[in-house]
Amino acid sequence: MAKIPIQSAVKALLELQDEGKGGTLLGIGPMSTNVLQASFELARDYDFPLMFIASRNQVDLDELGGGYVNGWNQYTFVQAIREMAELTGFDGLYYVCRDHGGPWQRDKERNDHLPVEEAMALGKKSYLADIEAGFDLLMIDPTKDPFEIGKVIPLEKVIERTVELIEFCEKERQARDLPEIGYEVGTEETNGGLTSTETYETFILRLQEELGRRDLPMPTFIVGQTGTLVRKTEQAGRFSFENAADLAKMAKKYGVGLKEHNGDYLDDVILLAHIPSQITATNVAPQYGTEETRALLKLAKLEEKLKEQGLIGQPSKVKDVLLYHSIKSERWRKWMVGSQRELSVEEIVKDEELSTEILDIAGHYTFNIDEVKEEINKLYRNLSKAHIDGQRFVVDHIKRSIRNYVECFNLKGLTSRIKEKLNGSKNA
Incomplete structure (x- = not known):
């Protein structure tokens, strides 16, 4: 048809x-x-x-x-x-x-x-x-x-x-x-x-x-x-x-x-x-996009717990690279309110609460960056050692x-x- x-x-x-x-x-x-x-x-x-x-x-x-x-x-x-x-x-x-x-x-x-x-x-x-x-x-x-x-x-x-x-x-x-x-x-x-x-x-x-x-x-x-x-x-x-x-x-x-x-x-x-x-x-x-970022951060928390239990070795740096590239992208500016739009990257980095907020807003702008992709793949590999399908969780999280x-x-x-x-x- x-x-x-x-x-x-x-x-x-x-x-x-x-x-x-x-x-x-x-x-x-x-x-x-x-x-x-x-x-x-x-x-x-x-x-x-x-x-x-x-x-x-x-x-x-x-x-x-x-x-x-x-x-x-x-x-x-x-x-x-x-x-x-x-x-x-x-x-x-x-x-x-x-x-x-x-x-x-x-x-x-x-x-x-x-x-x-x-x-x-x-x-x-x-x-x-x-x-x-x-x-x-x-x-x-x-x-x-x-x-x-x-x-x-x-x-x-x-x-x-x-x-x-x-x-x-x-x-x-x-x-x-x-x-x-x-x-x-x-x-x-x-x-x-x-x-x-x-x-x-x-x-x-x-x-x-x-x-x-x-x-x-x-x-x-x-x-x-x-x-x-x-x-x-x-x-x-x-x-x-x-x-x-x-x-x-x-x-x-x-x-x-x-x-x-x-x-x-x-x-x-x-x-x-x-x-x-x-x-x-x-x-x-x-x-x-924000829901996908949140799903990845939940998996990163789980990864830390798996490391504590000795179920995996070195955890990924998903949160760190997402945070770094989110702030660096400056694409968060269009979504901010008032004077926050004019803040410098240096000012954002010094403010932990604001940095976390910007990660939530702009994480999805970074998904195609090689370093981010590498850490996400490492996250998935670590989780698979504990029989967890990380990518499946991310898709289902977005579906909700x-x-x-x-x-x-x-x-x-x-x-x-x-x-x-x-x-x-x-x-x-």
């Missing part, structure tokens, strides 16, 4: 929501191969569609700087996903998605204040690789403009760049005779975000007008601000059921789904509220966190419900 395009799956889901049989799709940040494995095993066992959402900092062309996740570029990322699907016996629906694609979406491009023409050209080059590699959904996000810091980017400028990028992607896709892809537009960022229903509808109407004029497809998702915000390893926002429900209703009016970002660390009450508010999809990323979303988002059996809905539409 041919793969169901993500646009068709979302349209079926919007109908299922109205029938009380819907769910909220989960966009999973692919922080490691362990996260891929955990995701595929759960989706196999619970029958729901997967969306893997990769930012340009995580996965990108080698010539543009590559990505910090496993050193993947678009092609090796897609290959790794295919291999993991086969390894886990998964034969359901999965979608490879670009999260925050476009100009200035790599930290270096933004920090270098690249001029708009150069930034747009690099964004397009990255999108072209996404398309050729077989991505299913592209997020078009031109709102990280370094020349507009602290300002609200004019809506017309966002629309103009969004349309230009979609037009480029569609032209390149059609030239290669590749299957249709979905698009995600808008952003959760407050400087270009869609924070009210009035702005949200204005954006949709203007976008519909400009895309229609060029015979381009409407997006599959439009991002809206529901109040979520991640800081450190906590949900620091205030979820608004009313805003979420209003935005979801507005999006559905135009045949598209509301996408929520920053859905990490939400409690069960808010997760369950996603069903009646009819949020179509939610992105969760750093939380699953993802499973919570699966249960609250009513994802169990959703793939079958989508297929039934689409088959019913064909037979009608």
Whole structure:
């Protein structure tokens, strides 16, 4: 059976929501191969569609700087996903998605204040690789403009760049005779975000007008601000059921789904509220990386106990190397609050409590560093001497966190419900 395009799956889901049989799709940040494995095993066992959402900092062309996740570029990322699907016996629906694609979406491009023409050209080059590699959904996000810091980017400028990028992607896709892809537009960022229903509808109407004029497809998702915000390893926002429900209703009016970002660390009450508010999809990323770091640190504690009992020899230095490279990465800065963002590495190192906090926040940024990989492998070898499968524990630890979303988002059996809905539409 041919793969169901993500646009068709979302349209079926919007109908299922109205029938009380819907769910909220989960966009999973692919922080490691362990996260891929955990995701595929759960989706196999619970029958729901997967969306893997990769930012340009995580996965990108080698010539543009590559990505910090496993050193993947678009092609090796897609290959790794295919291999993991086969390894886990998964034969359901999965979608490879670009999260925050476009100009200035790599930290270096933004920090270098690249001029708009150069930034747009690099964004397009990255999108072209996404398309050729077989991505299913592209997020078009031109709102990280370094020349507009602290300002609200004019809506017309966002629309103009969004349309230009979609037009480029569609032209390149059609030239290669590749299957249709979905698009995600808008952003959760407050400087270009869609924070009210009035702005949200204005954006949709203007976008519909400009895309229609060029015979381009409407997006599959439009991002809206529901109040979520991640800081450190906590949900620091205030979820608004009313805003979420209003935005979801507005999006559905135009045949598209509301996408929520920053859905990490939400409690069960808010997760369950996603069903009646009819949020179509939610992105969760750093939380699953943090859970992997926590699993490794638990195993490192166990390793020390095994050493005390004389069951293993020299323990690994997993905690030490994770801590060192986490602080050195400085990727924790974006998640910190207030003046902590400006602290020097030297100041962090001297503060044991803050260092531990940063390890929790930024450990996953270091998983692809050779020294870290070596110590993790040593950890696994030591544990195996005590008949403990460390890698299996890590995967299962990540699964606990993802499973919570699966249960609250009513994802169990959703793939079958989508297929039934689409088959019913064909037979009608």
